[in-house]
Amino acid sequence: MNIPTEIQGFEDDLKLWRRDIHQHPELGFEEKRTAKFVAEQLAKFGCEVHAGIGGTGVVGVLRNGPGNRSIGLRADMDALPIQEENTFGHCSAHDGKMHACGHDGHTTMLLGAARYLAATQNFNGIVHFIFQPAEEGLGGAHAMMEDGLFEQFPCESIYGMHNWPSMPVGQFGIRNGALLAGGALFDVTVNGRGSHGAFPQHANDPVLAASEIVMSLQQIVARRFDPLETGVVSVTMFKGGDAYNVIPKVASIGGTARAFSRDGLEMIEKEMHRVITGVAAAHNVVAEFDYRVTFAPTINTPRETELIADVAADLVGEEKVERNHYLISGSEDFSFMLENRPGAFILIGNGEDTSPVHTPTYEFNDNILPLGSTLYAKIVERELAADSAALS
Ligand SMILES: [Zn+2]
Ligand SMILES: [Zn+2]
Structure with missing residues (x-):
């Protein structure tokens, strides 16, 4: 050397x-x-x-x-x-x-x-x-x-x-x-209606809605990205109620997204918004979505x-x-x-x-x-x- x-x-x-x-x-x-x-x-x-x-x-x-x-x-x-x-x-x-x-x-x-x-x-x-x-x-x-x-x-x-x-x-x-990915952090708060765990007909269950949001988010990288590009959507936090027999009013999820271009990061945000809003509507709950880019690619x-x-x-x-x-x-x-x-x-x-x-x-x-x-x-x-x- x-x-x-x-x-x-x-x-x-x-x-x-x-x-x-x-x-x-x-x-x-x-x-x-x-x-x-x-x-x-x-x-x-x-x-x-x-x-x-x-x-x-x-x-x-x-x-x-x-x-x-x-x-x-x-x-x-x-x-x-x-x-x-x-x-x-x-x-x-x-x-x-x-x-x-x-x-x-x-x-x-x-x-x-x-x-x-x-x-x-x-x-x-x-x-x-x-x-x-x-x-x-x-x-x-x-x-x-x-x-x-x-x-x-x-x-x-x-x-x-x-x-x-x-x-x-x-x-x-x-x-x-x-060379390195850009990254974003996100939070989703799902506001539903709580009830006794034994009477789900009285609730708009935010835990179920949040669960479906977690599953549905995985379609973004699999189905929306050009297969020759790449990205990540990882849900790393999931919080719901705190009693065995109570359907809570609120559930929240959070995680990180990564992509190798600004366009990729923006596309993930747009798609997440669409998925979250759509799933929330299907469950008759209201979801708040916050997405912040913390690193550029x-x-x-x-x-x-x-x-x-x-x-x-x-x-x-x-x-x-x-x-x-x-x-x-x-x-x-x-x-x-x-x-x-x-x-x-x-x-x-x-x-x-x-x-x-x-x-x-x-x-x-x-x-x-x-x-x-x-x-x-x-x-x-x-x-x-x-x-x-x-x-x-
Ligand atoms: Zn370092
Ligand atoms: Zn470091």
Whole structure:
């Protein structure tokens, strides 16, 4: 692997930073300690530092040469509400909180890139190091954008990276177009008429209606989607009465929907509405339906996908870069930034034998820190090549 000597020189620091962040996990929008650490390091490298963007977000700005072209590199800082089961020395010091998605590693890799680029200055233009809060479903990307992220820090293109357990160390995966699904959460409240359990003729049974809604929703993916596209509708919550002999007045269901395009997410909403209203009418009950898109699909743009894949191939060899990675039904908050700017999101192998993300025994693999830092840095050196002044 082609890791620059500068990055090799501070590999031990990267490991120390990553483990320190791991030991002090903070949930979304509470990343005060992490943000402070990030801001201090960026300042030390010589970046202009802007803290408090979208709550606890931080942006470091590095300028070099006369060029005005700009790029954004993004990492996430938040941890998850999971009780860590690892027993190593740097495991979580905070009960019920854990870096179980590797955002400790993502933050460290981007800091490593900032340190390298600040020291080597082998680019012409402006780099924005974006450290976002609250990736795990709380809307950190939105918060930063609403706070003027791209107006204050214009980025012609943006890049992000996520570690991927099950992929060997030294490998990357990406695909043009959709890579991760968009997701929505939904709630359905079925209002009927309750009665004694022995006299159903006096009730409009919301439990039966809700049951039929659950079954009928499954026709959406099976019968409404183009068979070559894909989606998910999962009902994961079902609540009814609380007595054996009482038909309740209300039953409620909730769950998640996924699709790989905005159109898919909208189609699911429309179809769910039709099914729920129709089934409710058949049962003489009234259903309220709430559907909220919490993640956009993560959609990579062609030019930036090719650029990041080419940079990865230069580092690890073409055979170690899967350019047609399989679709992932999980979601990523970076998707909202990608709806605003051209860019790409790449997966970096965390090793085949590491636990999956979001599990209590997950651990970010320190061995990939220098590789991740190098990838980020080399994207900048290619996108803002030092001899590209004439283009700007
Ligand atoms: Zn996660
Ligand atoms: Zn994550």
